[in-house]
Amino acid sequence: MSATISILLTILFAGVVLYLVQKLPIDPTMKQRAQFVILIAGMVSLLGSLGVF
Secondary structure (H helix, E strand, O other): OHHHHHHHHHHHHHHHHHHHHHHOOOOHHHHHHHHHHHHHHHHHHHHHHOOOO
16 A cells, blocks of 8 residues: 555656756756756656565
8 A cells, every 4th residue: 555655756856847847948958957856766766666676
């Protein structure tokens, strides 16, 4: 049950942060890089909660 909650919170947090990055008035290249970093961090967090790392 704890892993499920952790996964849901990670997905929710990553989604909110990705949405907020889209709203920032910065260069599109920087937005793309920020989105990439957020997705990688989210995937690492998900894999950690599943016990892979």
